[in-house]
Amino acid sequence: MSFVPxxxxxxxxxxxxxxxxxxxxxxxxxFSIGGGIDQxxxxxxxxxxxxxxxxxxxxxxxxxxxxxxxxxxGDKIMQVNGWDMTMVxxxxxxxxxxxxxxxxxxxxxxxxxxxxxxxxxKCSYPKH
Amino acid sequence: MDTExxxxxxxxxxxxxxxxxxxxxRSRDRHKSRSKDSRSEKSVTINTPPxxxxxxxxxxxxxxxxxDNWGETTTAITxxxxxxxxxxxxxxxxxxxxxxxxxxxxxxxxxxxxxxLGLLVFLTPLAFLVLPHILWPxxxxxxxxxxxxxxxxxxxxxxxxxxxxxxxxxxxxxxGLPRVYVFRALxxxxxxxxxxxxxxxxxxxxxxxxxxxxxxxxxxxxxLVDALLFIHYLAIVLLELRQxxxxxxxxxxRSTDGETRHYNLGQLSIQRAALAIIEHYYCDFPVHNPxxxxxxxxxxxxHLAGLKVYNVDGEFPAAPAEGPGNNAAAGIAxxxxxxxxxxxxxxxxxxxxxxxxxxxxxxxxxxxxxARLVVAVEEAFTHIKRMQEEEQKKAPGDVMDxxxxxxxxxxxxxxxxxxxxxxxxQQHCHSMESIQQHLAFCITNNMTPKAFLESYLTPGPTVQYxxxxxxxxxxxxISEASVTSGLKDGTIFLLKCVDFSLVVTSKKxxxxxxxxxxxxxxxxxxxxRLQSETSV
Numbered sequence: 001m002s003f004v005p006x007x008x009x010x011x012x013x014x015x016x017x018x019x020x021x022x023x024x025x026x027x028x029x030x031f032s033i034g035g036g037i038d039q040x041x042x043x044x045x046x047x048x049x050x051x052x053x054x055x056x057x058x059x060x061x062x063x064x065x066x067x068x069x070x071x072x073x074g075d076k077i078m079q080v081n082g083w084d085m086t087m088v089x090x091x092x093x094x095x096x097x098x099x100x101x102x103x104x105x106x107x108x109x110x111x112x113x114x115x116x117x118x119x120x121x122k123c124s125y126p127k128h
Numbered sequence: 129m130d131t132e133x134x135x136x137x138x139x140x141x142x143x144x145x146x147x148x149x150x151x152x153x154r155s156r157d158r159h160k161s162r163s164k165d166s167r168s169e170k171s172v173t174i175n176t177p178p179x180x181x182x183x184x185x186x187x188x189x190x191x192x193x194x195x196d197n198w199g200e201t202t203t204a205i206t207x208x209x210x211x212x213x214x215x216x217x218x219x220x221x222x223x224x225x226x227x228x229x230x231x232x233x234x235x236x237x238x239x240x241x242x243x244x245l246g247l248l249v250f251l252t253p254l255a256f257l258v259l260p261h262i263l264w265p266x267x268x269x270x271x272x273x274x275x276x277x278x279x280x281x282x283x284x285x286x287x288x289x290x291x292x293x294x295x296x297x298x299x300x301x302x303x304g305l306p307r308v309y310v311f312r313a314l315x316x317x318x319x320x321x322x323x324x325x326x327x328x329x330x331x332x333x334x335x336x337x338x339x340x341x342x343x344x345x346x347x348x349x350x351x352l353v354d355a356l357l358f359i360h361y362l363a364i365v366l367l368e369l370r371q372x373x374x375x376x377x378x379x380x381x382r383s384t385d386g387e388t389r390h391y392n393l394g395q396l397s398i399q400r401a402a403l404a405i406i407e408h409y410y411c412d413f414p415v416h417n418p419x420x421x422x423x424x425x426x427x428x429x430x431h432l433a434g435l436k437v438y439n440v441d442g443e444f445p446a447a448p449a450e451g452p453g454n455n456a457a458a459g460i461a462x463x464x465x466x467x468x469x470x471x472x473x474x475x476x477x478x479x480x481x482x483x484x485x486x487x488x489x490x491x492x493x494x495x496x497x498x499a500r501l502v503v504a505v506e507e508a509f510t511h512i513k514r515m516q517e518e519e520q521k522k523a524p525g526d527v528m529d530x531x532x533x534x535x536x537x538x539x540x541x542x543x544x545x546x547x548x549x550x551x552x553x554q555q556h557c558h559s560m561e562s563i564q565q566h567l568a569f570c571i572t573n574n575m576t577p578k579a580f581l582e583s584y585l586t587p588g589p590t591v592q593y594x595x596x597x598x599x600x601x602x603x604x605x606i607s608e609a610s611v612t613s614g615l616k617d618g619t620i621f622l623l624k625c626v627d628f629s630l631v632v633t634s635k636k637x638x639x640x641x642x643x644x645x646x647x648x649x650x651x652x653x654x655x656x657r658l659q660s661e662t663s664v
Contacts, residue, residue: 032663040657058661090660097664 009086011110012118013078018069018105029097029105030064031057031071036090046074048112054078055085055093057109075109082106235304245316246293249356252323253282256330256349264338275343278350285353292360296367303406305399306605310612311366319359326352371396376615376634380405384421384628387413392637399611402623405632406603414587416628419553423486427479490551497548498585504544505577508537512571534568545584554587562594601625 020027035044035055046056057075060067077085080096088096097105257279260268271279297312334345374392378401381388389412393401512533528536545563549555570580583592605611606629607621617636622629 029664032661034659034661040659043657043659059663061663090662094662094664 011076011078012114013108013110014070014114016066016069016071016107016109018065018071018107020103020105021065027098027100027103028064029066030061031066032059033077033090033093033097034058036093037087038089038091047076052076053087055088055090071107071109072111075111077107077109079108080105242297242316245320246298249293249319249323250286250290252326253286253349253353256352257282257346259335260339260342260345263335264340267338267340269340269342271342271346275346278343278346282346282350282353285350285357289353289356289360292357296360296363303403305403305611307399307610307612309400310397311363315359315363315366319356322355322359323352370394371400375637376617377637378405378615378632378634380409381631382413382416382628383631384416384418389413393615393634395614397612397614398607398609398619398621399605401615401634402603402605402611402621402632405630406623409630410590412589415557415590415593417553417557417587418627419556427483430479494548494551497544497551501541501544501548501584502577502581504541505581508541509577509580511537511540514574530568530572531564533571534564538564538567549584554584557587557593558584559594 018029020029033055035041035047035053037053039053041047041053042050044050044052044056046058047054055077057066057071057073057077060071060073077093079085080093081102083096085093085096330348333339334348339345371394373394375395376393377390378393379388379390389408391405391408393404396404515527542560546555549558566583567580569575602625604624605621606624607619609616609619609621611621615634617634619632619634621632623632624630
């Protein structure tokens with residue numbers, strides 16, 4: 001998940017669809033994000049590579065929409081509704097997630113366990 | 129020129145302070161009688177340390193090996209041992225012959241020599257000016273205005289020279305060093321040669337030929353005085369300025385308790401470096417307290433007393449020549465010491481346990497006594513109040529001066545103070561008289577109880593104590609190199625006193641290479657690095 005300038009970023013991603021919940025005036029998703037290109041990547045506890053400036057999920061409210069959709073703490077968000085999240089500022093990410101006109105957000109998230117699962121599945125099948 | 133005798137007139141030991149002093153009349157009387165004694169005997173006694181045989185063990189071992197061959201196997205102890213005590217042998221001999229008279233003679237001799245040289249130097253220009261008038265007054269040309277102007281210049285330069293020479297050479301010496309101060313001797317010789325050469329020239333070219341040009345003669349005298357002033361300038365640089373720039377770092381360690389200090393000295397001869405170190409010693413080192421060393425001595429005595437070595441095998445191989453005999457003796461000594469060390473290691477030694485608990489107990493006791501003392505002194509100080517001018521006029525009764533006030537409040541704190549001093553083994557350093565004096569001093573100067581106590585709670589430098597502690601002692605300089613040679617990197621010498629000695633080692637201060645780095649004040653810029661968390 002580290003970023004090498006000039007090279008395309010490849011990752012194994014999971015599609016997560018979250019329905020926004022209406023709470024009074026606001027539509028909430030039930031998780032918190034951290035990270036961004038304007039933030040300090042060294043303080044991110046979830047990233048493997050401490051120079052990774054991507055958007056990470058830092059907290060999930062239990063029984064919230066994100067929790068029900070299967071989002072996990074520590075996930076790195078790659079896309080939100082088609083918008084790229086790997087090279088955005090913190091505020092841009094927030095805006096993309098909290099658009100009032102959208103009820104649903106479709107995220108592409110990646111985590112370490114996904115990579116390992118794919119690798120595992122590749123190895124376990126003998127060549128045929 | 130100061131080649132003064134080494135030691136001052138006071139010749140008593142500091143060892144007397146080791147005895148326990150009872151606070152009271154006796155200590156005061158003892159002080160008075162002691163000072164009277166020391167003032168009466170002006171004789172200088174030089175304490176020479178007992179000549180320790182360097183290889184004394186071989187003498188004993190030689191006897192064990194073979195009784196008939198002891199003459200061949202014993203090493204003779206000559207006067208030139210490794211630690212040559214520079215003046216000691218000579219002084220020991222002369223001491224028997226002349227006693228104090230010899231050294232006084234030396235001091236006065238050098239002083240008279242210096243005065244004679246000074247007079248010669250001072251009167252020479254005047255003689256140059258006056259002699260033509262006496263010897264051939266008729267042939268002499270009259271002195272014009274320029275020439276008379278030169279008279280004024282000669283007069284003022286001579287006056288400055290007189291003052292300068294007095295300031296540099298004739299002030300009372302503050303110490304007596306064992307050997308001649310080499311630079312002063314060299315300068316005296318230089319001045320003497322200089323003046324003699326001027327006289328020679330004068331005698332041959334002016335007196336013999338009876339020169340009429342008086343202005344030339346006056347200019348000659350002026351040139352002499354100028355040259356003397358330049359020599360004086362050279363003297364200032366050599367004697368005063370050369371040693372100011374720090375060049376060597378010396379490490380001074382006291383042999384009895386290991387107190388160490390470091391000083392920076394310039395380029396000095398060993399004897400002058402020793403003098404500077406002694407002056408620093410009195411200010412910086414805590415006072416030497418022999419009572420504190422008794423504990424470790426008793427411990428080491430216990431270590432030695434535990435083991436005794438016996439020779440079970442009685443026969444030793446015959447030792448025809450010195451070489452094999454000494455080897456056999458040395459081998460036996462080695463095996464004995466090895467046996468002792470092995471036995472000591474095997475024995476269950478619990479002395480470290482005792483030391484630990486003893487020290488903890490002592491610490492506790494000292495702290496308790498200290499707390500009692502502080503409380504007693506603070507309470508005593510509350511009884512005294514300073515009276516203002518107006519109050520003094522209004523209530524004239526029962527007004528005391530500082531000394532009486534000190535005597536009034538002293539009894540309430542005396543017991544606590546005495547107990548504390550006994551516990552910290554300082555009771556011989558302070559007499560009742562000195563404590564009362566100090567108390568009066570503190571009261572006069574509006575000091576707090578803490579300020580009064582500070583000099584008793586921690587052992588201060590030697591200058592803090594009464595004069596008998598630090599009046600000029602007899603110091604012996606022990607050095608392998610000549611004491612007039614300069615300090616070098618790795619010089620080691622000893623300054624021996626009656627109770628202890630100071631071991632001095634010197635190291636050269638390394639060449640310091642310093643480089644510069646310029647920082648533009650505008651280059652100090654900072655960024656804020658955040659990691660914010662937003663909930664969506």
